[in-house]
Amino acid sequence: MASLAVESLAKNFGSVVALDNVSLEIKTGEFVTLLGPSGCGKTTFLRLVAGLERPTNGRIYLDGECINDIPPYRCEMGLVVQNYALFPHMTVFDNVAYGLKVRRLGAEEIGRRVGEALDRVRLAGFEKRFPRQLSGGQQQRCALARAIVIRPRVLLLDEALGALDKKLREEMQVELKQLQRQLHLTTLHVTHDQEEALGMSDRIVVLNHGSVEQFGTPLELYNHPKTEFVASFIGDANVFRAKVEKVAADGMIRARSEDGLDLVCTIAGAVLSLQNQIVVVVRPERISLLDTRPEEKENLFEGRIEAVVYHGNAAKVVVGITNERRILVLEPSFSEIGRQSSRQSGDQVWITWSPGDARVVRP
Amino acid sequence: MTMTPSHYRPRILLGHQAKAFLLLSPSLLILSFLGISIFLLLIYSFFTYSPGGGMIAQFTLENYTRLFGKRLYWQVIFNTILFSAVTTGLALLLGYPLAYYFRKLSPVKRTIGFLFLTIPLWTSVIVRTYGWAIILGRRGMINILLEEMGLGLMPLDIFPGFWAVVVALLEITLPIMVLPIYTSLTSIDPGIEESSLVLGAGPLQTFRRVIFPLTLPGVFAGVILTFVLVLSAYVTPVILGSTRDLVLPVLIENQVTNLYNIPFASALAVVMLVLMSIVIFAFRRFVRLDQFFGS
Numbered sequence: 001m002a003s004l005a006v007e008s009l010a011k012n013f014g015s016v017v018a019l020d021n022v023s024l025e026i027k028t029g030e031f032v033t034l035l036g037p038s039g040c041g042k043t044t045f046l047r048l049v050a051g052l053e054r055p056t057n058g059r060i061y062l063d064g065e066c067i068n069d070i071p072p073y074r075c076e077m078g079l080v081v082q083n084y085a086l087f088p089h090m091t092v093f094d095n096v097a098y099g100l101k102v103r104r105l106g107a108e109e110i111g112r113r114v115g116e117a118l119d120r121v122r123l124a125g126f127e128k129r130f131p132r133q134l135s136g137g138q139q140q141r142c143a144l145a146r147a148i149v150i151r152p153r154v155l156l157l158d159e160a161l162g163a164l165d166k167k168l169r170e171e172m173q174v175e176l177k178q179l180q181r182q183l184h185l186t187t188l189h190v191t192h193d194q195e196e197a198l199g200m201s202d203r204i205v206v207l208n209h210g211s212v213e214q215f216g217t218p219l220e221l222y223n224h225p226k227t228e229f230v231a232s233f234i235g236d237a238n239v240f241r242a243k244v245e246k247v248a249a250d251g252m253i254r255a256r257s258e259d260g261l262d263l264v265c266t267i268a269g270a271v272l273s274l275q276n277q278i279v280v281v282v283r284p285e286r287i288s289l290l291d292t293r294p295e296e297k298e299n300l301f302e303g304r305i306e307a308v309v310y311h312g313n314a315a316k317v318v319v320g321i322t323n324e325r326r327i328l329v330l331e332p333s334f335s336e337i338g339r340q341s342s343r344q345s346g347d348q349v350w351i352t353w354s355p356g357d358a359r360v361v362r363p
Numbered sequence: 364m365t366m367t368p369s370h371y372r373p374r375i376l377l378g379h380q381a382k383a384f385l386l387l388s389p390s391l392l393i394l395s396f397l398g399i400s401i402f403l404l405l406i407y408s409f410f411t412y413s414p415g416g417g418m419i420a421q422f423t424l425e426n427y428t429r430l431f432g433k434r435l436y437w438q439v440i441f442n443t444i445l446f447s448a449v450t451t452g453l454a455l456l457l458g459y460p461l462a463y464y465f466r467k468l469s470p471v472k473r474t475i476g477f478l479f480l481t482i483p484l485w486t487s488v489i490v491r492t493y494g495w496a497i498i499l500g501r502r503g504m505i506n507i508l509l510e511e512m513g514l515g516l517m518p519l520d521i522f523p524g525f526w527a528v529v530v531a532l533l534e535i536t537l538p539i540m541v542l543p544i545y546t547s548l549t550s551i552d553p554g555i556e557e558s559s560l561v562l563g564a565g566p567l568q569t570f571r572r573v574i575f576p577l578t579l580p581g582v583f584a585g586v587i588l589t590f591v592l593v594l595s596a597y598v599t600p601v602i603l604g605s606t607r608d609l610v611l612p613v614l615i616e617n618q619v620t621n622l623y624n625i626p627f628a629s630a631l632a633v634v635m636l637v638l639m640s641i642v643i644f645a646f647r648r649f650v651r652l653d654q655f656f657g658s
Contacts (some may be wrong), residue, residue, distance in 0.1 A: 052557055072560040073569075079561040085554035089576050099562035102572070150563065 002063040002153040002186055003028045004049065009058035011044050018044040020210040021058070026203075029184040031177070033197040036207035037233070042190045045207070046158050049188060051075045062153060078152030078185075082159040084143035086131040092118070092142050093127035099150035117149040120179060137168045144176070148183065155180070157189040161196065173200055194234050198222065206230050222283075227362045231281040236316075238287070238327050240280040241363065252355060255280065259325050264298040265358035279363050284330035286357035289317060289343075290350040300352045303327065308343050317343060319351055327351055401636070408629035418626050426630035436614075440634065443610040446525075446600070447593040447642075450532045451540075454589050455582065457533070458540035462581075465541070466548045480538045488535075492602045495531040496522060499603075527603040532593050539592060540585040547581030548574070583646060591639050611635050 004026040011019040019041040026032045034042040047053040049060055051072035059066050067075055086095050096117055100110045118124045121141035131139055140160065147155060161169045161176070177200050180187050191197055197204050198218040206213040206221065206229070214221060214230045225231035232239055242255035242263055255263045255278060263280050294300070303321035317329045329351060331343075377385070384391075411421040430436050461480075465473050483491060498504045499522040506518045521527045551574065559569040597612040604610075611631055618628040 050557075050561055052561070071565075072557070073563050073565050075561070076563070077561055079558060081554050081558070083552065083554060085552055085558040087555060087559075087573055098559070098564070098572070102562065102564040102568050146558075146562065156561075 004154055004186060004188065005061040005064075006045075006049070007059045007061070009045070009048060009060065010056050011041070011048060011053060012056045017210050019048070019055075022207075022210075022212055023058075024205060024212065024215055026186060026188065028186055031180055031187045031189065031200060031202045033189045033191060033201040033204045034207055035191060035194060035197040035204050035233075038192060040207040041210040042192075042207050043158060044210075046156050046188060046190050049154070050077050050079055050156055076150070076153045078147030078150060078155045080140075080143045080147050080155075080157050080160040082162045084131075084139045084163075086139060086143055086146070088131055090130075091127060092123065092129050092131070092134070095131065095142055096145045096149050098146060103150070113149055114145075117145040120148070121145045121175075136164055137172065140164060140172060144179075148179070148185070153186070155185045155187045157187065159191055160189070162191070162193070169196070176200070198234070204234075206233060208233075223359075225281065225359060225361055228279045228281070231279075231359065231361055236284050236328055236330070238282045238284065240282075242278055242280050244276055244278055253278075253360065259322060261301065261321070261325065263358065264355045265360055266355050267360060277363055279361050281359045281361055282353055282357060284316070284328040285314075285332075287327065287329045287351050287353045289319070289329055289331055290352065293350055294352065297352050298355055299358070300350060301327070302348070302350055305343060305345050305347045305349055307345055315343070319349060321351070404629045404632050404636075407626055408633050410626040410629075412624050412626045415623075417623060423626075426627045429627065430630050430634065439609050439611055439614050440638070442608060443594060443612075443635075444638070446528060446532070446596070446608075446610060447590045450529050450536055450593045451586055451589045453529065454533055454536045454540040455586060458537055458585065459544055459582070461537070462541045462544040462548055465545055480541060483534045484538055488598045489602075491534070492531055492599050495527065495534075495603060499527045499530065523603055523605040523608075525604070525608055528600050528608060531599045531603050532596060536589040536592055539588050543584035543588070544578055544581040547578040551577050587643055587646060590642055594635065594639060594642075 005024070007023050009019060009022045010017070022041075022045065034045055036042050044053065048055050051067065051070060051074075055068065059068055061067065062075070087098065090098070093114055096114045097110050100113060105113075114127075115124070118127065121144050123138060123141050123145060126134065126138065126142075131142065134142060140163070143160070157176075161172050164172060173196060179185075189197075189200065198221075201218060203215060203217055204221055205215045208229050214226045216224075221230055221234050225234065225237075228239060231237045240255075240257040240259075240261065240263060242257040244253055244255050246254040248254070251266050253265050253267060255265070257263055257280070265280055293302070301321040303319040305317055306320045306326065307316075307318040309316040309318075312333070314330050314332045317331055319327045319329055321327055407418065408426055409422050409424070410418040411423045411425070413419050465476055468476060496503075499519070500506070501518065501520060501522065503522065509518065521530075555573060555577070556569060559573045560566075564572060595612055596610070597616060600608055600610045601613055604613075611634070615628045615631045615635075618624045618631065
């Protein structure tokens with residue numbers, strides 16, 4: 001196991017900038033996810049670390065040693081890709097044994113280690129099958145066994161769960177996470193699936209247009225997004241672009257949104273030097289739905305329900321408060337105030353949130 | 364109940380089998396012609412030859428006893444196989460690296476490469492072959508060049524002869540070897556090659572353990588096509604070969620046009636067919652194609 005660091009890493013493909021000046025450090029045994037929309041450079045990052053691409057600029061360090069010029073076959077990495085890339089002409093055993101055979105280990109040790117790896121991924125008994133005789137989930141586990149059997153210094157997962165159906169993917173998330181903890185594997189995981197990222201990672205790197213938007217724990221990213229992109233990419237968010245009107249002594253900001261709504265928020269931890277232009281983010285679950293107008297309150301808007309989407313444990317309610325502005329509210333099923341069974345499109349409601357639940361982020 | 368659209372016109376309805384038969388009929392026609400001619404070959408090869416008078420429908424084994432009884436004919440069969448084996452081997456040795464190289468080229472360069480590779484196929488076999496005679500001859504282009512360079516190199520003396528035939532056959536079999544190998548190379552998921560590299564196998568090991576085994580179906584197709592093509596080559600050995608390089612197709616032509624010995628020519632043709640079948644089935648066994656196609 002090893003720690004991984006990159007320093008002002010950049011990669012251009014012709015005139016296209018895939019990755020732009022990225023620096024970050026991943027600790028030994030840490031599970032870090034690169035999260036971002038397609039084309040954000042996350043796969044390029046992974047391929048650079050694996051040695052499959054050469055950086056245009058910057059350096060990659062494995063345990064403090066620069067691996068820029070080391071070819072992929074000397075990097076000692078484990079790689080699992082979305083379509084698994086199993087060797088179709090080899091059995092499960094030979095696929096998993098491959099990395100050990102090319103290292104010229106003895107047949108006895110190969111047999112023992114392959115057996116261990118297959119046990120770990122619950123694929124014992126499938127040794128003689130060919131990849132095409134395995135289900136998607138089994139192929140995925142075979143690819144995982146093939147990657148971990150060589151005891152890689154870093155495990156690289158490129159949308160490794162992306163081809164599985166939802167239920168299987170959720171099971172594999174749990175299994176993979178357990179395996180990673182047991183083996184104390186430094187893991188770099190690439191995905192566009194924010195739920196997967198939030199659920200599995202120790203820390204998440206949010207990438208957009210080849211640059212890091214934010215690097216932090218799932219909790220930090222969700223509760224304290226630094227940018228509008230992070231706020232809207234991770235989880236649902238109501239985003240208001242606003243102009244600061246007044247900053248009160250008690251840390252309250254009064255702002256007016258572009259569509260004319262008066263907002264009040266607190267500068268939690270003063271994450272930004274106050275500019276005139278700010279972005280206010282409110283998570284849907286922080287907003288309350290009321291049937292009647294409450295006492296004088298801040299952030300109180302009257303609106304009409306436009307849609308109700310029931311999710312079992314909660315319902316997503318879309319409330320239109322002006323002609324252009326729709327607010328997404330997540331109302332838990334157990335909510336006392338919410339009477340979801342009776343909520344219908346067209347109902348007149350009041351929505352409100354407390355100033356402390358709004359986040360002020362960089363545009 | 365389904366509504367019938369107003370523009371619906373009744374049609375003659377055919378069963379699945381009838382439709383399938385109609386669609387297949389052109390190929391069935393061709394296949395039946397091929398089948399009939401092969402069947403006729405087999406029949407004729409047991410007919411009796413009457414010198415000057417064609418053949419008589421009288422059963423005899425004489426054609427075969429003559430064929431297998433004389434050393435000359437064994438030599439011809441051996442020549443034929445030798446030409447095929449040597450040309451196929453060389454085509455594979457030259458063609459595989461070429462296909463591998465093409466894969467790494469940019470699309471434009473690759474197109475140009477394939478153009479040059481396939482130009483020989485567009486040219487008339489006679490023109491092409493006489494071209495080689497001019498190039499390889501004792502006073503041909505290559506020898507003039509060698510002489511001009513004055514390096515004291517021995518003049519190349521391969522025309523007419525075995526190697527002149529092989530060189531000319533290579534020109535035309537190379538594209539046929541390269542194309543299927545190239546196709547199977549490009550059908551390999553790049554991720555598979557990369558997985559092998561990341562797992563610690565260097566480029567050579569990756570080639571030996573992953574790339575080459577995965578291209579075996581292409582190699583198989585190339586080898587079979589080349590082998591069969593050379594086995595049935597007629598013009599090239601006639602023009603570029605010496606009298607010692609007699610092969611089955613030439614012998615067959617000789618029997619038909621000079622001696623009008625259809626029964627013996629048929630027997631020779633049957634031997635050729637058997638040879639081709641043996642090669643195909645032997646190779647199929649050797650490569651174990653089932654490993655790639657279905658379980």
